[in-house]
Amino acid sequence: MDEGLPTLQQGFRQLLEFxxxxxxxxxxxxxxxxxxxxxxxTTFLLGKEPKVEVMIENLRDAHAEVLYKLEAxxxxxxxxxxxxNFAVLEEFMDxxxxxxxxxxxxxxxxxxxxxxLWPVKFRWHALLTKIEHDIASIF
Numbered sequence: 001m002d003e004g005l006p007t008l009q010q011g012f013r014q015l016l017e018f019x020x021x022x023x024x025x026x027x028x029x030x031x032x033x034x035x036x037x038x039x040x041x042t043t044f045l046l047g048k049e050p051k052v053e054v055m056i057e058n059l060r061d062a063h064a065e066v067l068y069k070l071e072a073x074x075x076x077x078x079x080x081x082x083x084x085n086f087a088v089l090e091e092f093m094d095x096x097x098x099x100x101x102x103x104x105x106x107x108x109x110x111x112x113x114x115x116x117l118w119p120v121k122f123r124w125h126a127l128l129t130k131i132e133h134d135i136a137s138i139f
Contacts, residue, residue, distance in 0.1 A: 005105040011095035018088045020081055029077065033069045037062055 096102050115122045 005109055007099055007101045008096055008105045008109065011092050011102070014095070015088065015092045018085075020084055025080065026074075026077060029073050030070060033066050036066055036069075 096106075110117060115126055
């Protein structure tokens, strides 16, 4: 993009650099419930008798409890990526469409690249300019 278009450059850069990461959005919500399965906090797994059957049953119960605790937060979380993307897109549009400096930059950009943006419309203009130049160089 042209150097003289800081508003447009920043708007497109922010849009391109936006990342929605699992680590920042979901991991901490899962992690807090997984701590319930941590060996330091699950001494109840052994019960009074450290039998394999008792440990398996206690693990199943702990697993079911963690899944139950996670279901509602994760279900509510399913809309957040879409909402975050929408917010970033709204900010992008505000920056590159509605800012006063953006209007001037768009005019400059489109004027500078009109032949690329609208090749059919400006093809004739380019041909006439070339013919005029060629004629002028002959005479």
